[in-house]
Structure formats: structure tokens, C-alpha cells
């Protein structure tokens with residue numbers, strides 16, 4: 001059975017909801033095992049053992065979040081050359097932008113020679129003030145359903161071997 005690994009970090013809950021929705025979509029495919037893990041808990045062995053990936057990160061200070069960066073820092077070289085052509089998708093939660101986090105993530109996945117198989121999703125919370133930025137987030141149902149569809153597409157593609 002193929003394994004889809006969903007790695008995420010979330011400070012105020014938005015990215016977590018996106019990752020959980022992707023996992024719920026993936027779980028509808030019985031032919032793929034789905035693992036939803038925080039960046040902090042994910043090891044190079046977890047990455048090597050999976051067949052496809054969804055990386056979900058906030059954009060913080062025009063970059064992927066520190067814990068996602070730490071995950072990639074720890075896993076990049078142990079996994080380099082072992083992941084070539086495996087499929088992945090990216091989920092970004094941002095206040096107003098998200099493009100730099102996506103660009104940075106794409107550079108890392110290009111280095112790993114992963115294959116992007118779904119359009120990246122950037123969800124904007126439109127939080128602008130310090131108070132709203134630091135408040136718990138509720139992501140809209142339409143935005144979450146896009147994440148669910150991406151999770152289902154990755155899991156189905158893995159099960160069918162079409163990537």
C-alpha cells in the first residue's frame with residue numbers, strides 16, 4: 001500500500017485546518033495510507049518511507065515557518081537523491097501574500113526533484129493587525145474543500161500509480 005505523508009506546522013490553526021482537510025480527503029481513498037504529522041515530529045525516515053507528500057506551511061516573515069524550515073533542514077540531505085520524481089502538493093496559509101513561502105518551498109522541492117502534481121493552494125486569512133494575526137483562525141469551508149480535493153487527488157493518484 002502507498003503512503004501519503006502530510007507535514008504541517010501551524011501557529012494559529014489555519015494551516016492545521018488545511019492539512020486536516022487534506023488528510024480527510026486522502027482518507028477517502030482506501031488504497032493509500034495517510035499520515036498527518038507536525039513538522040516537529042517528522043524525521044528523515046518518515047519522509048523516506050512515504051510515496052507522496054503534502055507540505056502545509058504558514059507564511060511567516062515572507063518565508064515558510066521556522067518549524068517547517070527546521071523540518072527541511074533536518075531532512076534535506078538525508079533524503080536527497082532518494083525522493084526523485086515522487087509526487088507532492090503545497091498548501092500555504094498566509095495573511096495577505098503567501099508567494100514567498102511558496103517560492104521557498106518550491107526551491108526545496110525542486111532540489112529534492114519532487115514532482116508537483118496539484119496546483120498549490122494559498123489561503124489568505126486577511127489578518128492585518130497584530131491582534132488578528134495572533135488570533136486563532138477559522139478557514140472558510142470553500143477553502144478547506146479545495147484542500148480536501150487535493151488530498152483526495154494525491155491519495156487516489158498514488159493508489160492508482162498514475163504519478
Ligand SMILES: Cc1cc2nc3c(=O)[nH]c(=O)nc-3n(C[C@H](O)[C@H](O)[C@H](O)COP(=O)(O)O)c2cc1C
Nearest residue numbers: 010011012013014015058060061062094095096097
Ligand atoms: C510572525 C508572523 C509573521 C507573518 N508574516 C507574514 C507574511 O510575511 N506574509 C503573510 O501573508 N502573512 C504573514 N503572517 C500571517 C500568517 O501567515 C497568518 O496569520 C496565517 O494564518 C498563519 O497560519 P497559521 O494560522 O497556520 O499559523 C505572519 C504571521 C506571523 C505570526
